[in-house]
Amino acid sequence: MSLAEPTNPTEQAPKTSPVRLLFRLLLVAAILIATYHLLDPFWKRVSVWNLADNDDAMRVLQVRDWLAGQAWFDVSQHRFTEHPISNIHWSRIADLPLALSMLITNLIFGPSMGEKVAAFITPIWLGVIYVVIGMQASVALGGKKALLPAIFLITCAPAALNYFLPGRVDHHGLQLIFLATALWGLVAGSRKMAALSALAIALGIGVGLEALPLQLVLIAWVALRWAARGGDVQDETRWFAVSLGLSLALCFVATVPEAKWAAPVNDAIGRGHVVLGVLGAALLSLATFVPTARLGPKGGIAVRLALLAVIGVLVLSGVRIFPELITSPYAQIDPLLKRLWLNNVTEAAPLMKTKLSVILAFALFPVLAGIASIVAVLWAKGKERDLWILAAVTIFVSAALAVFWQGRSAGLATTVSGIMTAALVGKLIEQVNLRTALIVALLANPIIPGLIGSRVAEYFEPKPTKFSTGGGAGCFTERAFSSLKAQSPGLVVAPIDMGARILLTTPHRVLAVPYHRNNTGNLAAYRLFMAKPDEAKVMAKALGATYVAICTRSAEVAILSRQSPKGLMVELRDNRIPAWLTPIEKPKGSNVQAYKVNLD
Known part of the structure; x- marks a missing residue:
């Protein structure tokens, strides 16, 4: 084994030239600016819960409920209906990544902002x-x-x-x-x-x-x-x-x-x-x-x-x-x-x-x-x-x-x-x-x-139809549902694609959600919207409905209106509101129109 050669104390490490240092700083700054401009639009959407898909909203909700004390083996969503279905065929395995992030971000930012940061990262x-x-x-x-x-x-x-x-x-x-x-x-x-x-x-x-x-x-x-x-x-x-x-x-x-x-x-x-x-x-x-x-x-x-x-x-x-x-x-x-x-x-x-x-x-x-x-x-x-x-x-x-x-x-x-x-x-x-x-x-x-x-x-293809199936930001965000959120908790009868968003942004229960195991609730909601207004009133009473809601820019409005030209959905679409429904004021920028059910 040879001994290391003695170092010359007068020797110094080579210095980085000012030009090279400036170049590195500019490169880092450019990367940070590009990353900001790339991710900022996504953060603006996530921060108002304008998520791309219903499943994203439901995943946040599942993890929220789990971290709040819902059992590991209980993947039921207890706000689907008064009597929740057995489960939504999802696995806790898929909850783990978001739960890991949320445990950390909730501690740093608090539950409300922490959920959004976790969904972002x-x-x-x-x-x-x-x-x-x-x-x-x-x-x-x-x-x-x-x-x-x-x-x-x-x-x-x-x-x-x-x-x-x-x-x-x-x-x-x-x-x-x-x-x-x-x-x-x-x-x-x-x-x-x-x-x-x-x-x-x-x-x-x-x-x-x-x-x-x-x-x-x-x-x-x-x-x-x-x-x-x-x-x-x-x-x-x-x-x-x-x-x-x-x-x-x-x-x-x-x-x-x-x-x-x-x-x-x-x-x-x-x-x-x-x-x-x-x-x-x-x-x-x-x-x-x-x-x-x-x-x-x-x-x-x-x-x-x-x-x-x-x-x-x-x-x-x-x-x-x-x-x-x-x-x-x-x-x-x-x-x-x-x-x-x-x-x-x-x-x-x-x-x-x-x-x-x-x-x-x-x-x-x-x-x-x-x-x-x-x-x-x-x-x-x-x-x-x-x-x-x-x-x-x-x-x-x-x-x-x-x-x-x-x-x-x-x-x-x-x-x-x-x-x-x-x-x-x-x-x-x-x-x-x-x-x-x-x-x-x-x-x-x-x-x-x-x-x-x-x-x-x-x-060369024809332009897409005016409304998407879900309905766009006016049907998704926290602000879109803020008026409904302010109401006392109850059962909301709404089209299927609104269900997960209502659960995420309000304290209410819903009848319809975009999951095939919820066949009974989904069918009941569609039948109510396709029924004539007087028949729909009887159905709403039997269901124990507290609110009815639609998104005026959702394709489901058009689909149900075509299916039943004399049904409740057509009346709501054309602003002919039955006496048993009282409109709730819409917030600015929202396409969600909610109504209180008056059955007294």
Whole structure:
């Protein structure tokens, strides 16, 4: 060991020149100013509770009630009706990020402002986690050269990043994080990462079932890769299976109260998902212990495929025991509500039923990424080809879910596409040349083909209708509901899209909310608005209604008016107010018109 050379006390560290220091200060100032101008409009909306979606408002409300003392296992919303429905099929797992932020911000700013600050910052730090995990997944698959492409392709994809804008505190952003983590674990190629992937899949199922078809694809790929590769991936498959079974069971018992373990649930994690998931995971884990190496390559593959076939038959036969698994979660909704309400919910509709500009903006990138991944499958060799098969299948399945099932699946498709395309570009930089990589990046990205194509298509499309489904800021903000808030607590009969906002900004109970389990309350509200005024009065008395409210700029006004030209909604729309209703003065800038119910 050598001693350190003595330092010269007269030597000094090099000084930063004034010009360089000024440049750094200006750069920092420019970044801060740009960040302020970027985020300030979002803060202005969040600070008045003008949130983008009803689910964002309901998430704030759920966490508010939980922190105020509502039990962990009680996810009921006790102000839906006088007799609250069992729950709104949501999970406490999705409440955790906002609750963590709110615990801190409420202490610093107080409950009223603390909730708004928490709703503002939570999607931002979740978005940072999402981008970091997506970058890790791209690098794990495509090498270090995939890092820069990943930063661009993951952070510039509107279909995914929309869920991480300030105020977006619903569960979709968390689902994307779990999906990115699951992909990262599978492409990383170690047993611990495989276990992490399974945990992420289980947590995603625990949050909600929107991504379940894609999660089943990931599970099937793990099983089929084991059938094809045998001992080469035996440890990864075993750790994945054990982790999946344990994680599903833990998610279930940690979020579902024991009294509801036997309930036939089809819109959230339930008995069928857990029993069949744990059964399949246990059988797959046991199958990896079957010695097949001595049978030779072809014999081993045949035996492993046979074992998977047996496992598949056993798991799928469980549908006869748990028939709710193949029942649509919307089966309980009354046909009238499906036609007038659910069919007008944008995120629940397939992209194929929307405008061309929307399809180009949200589906073109996954399609192009899927084509690129097929090229990568043909190009890759050996075990690496397995990963590109995973890329191609997950991209096309998620894109198909968005186009033909529900448009909100576009975020899932974009997440997979960003990770996989960045990995391919990284591989091309490393193994081919930069020019080829740049061509692929220019052809398959979320901005140039999709967003620009969308803007061009939008130019030739008819202008949107005057009113949106929800109705805009005049139907959403605290100020819009301030007059109603000032009234003594009671039951408000309002259209479905107003329910969550009334609960968030007032102390009242509501009859209708935009959740399919509230079928009875939603149907009662619509029938009241479609009834003739005298009949509506009788209905209001039977319901115990204290107030009636509408948003004059909401599409629901037009929908219900068209459905029943002689109904109460038409009378209120045209300002022909029945004698049993007394108008409550609207605040300036509000489109919410509320009425007191006089039944004496």
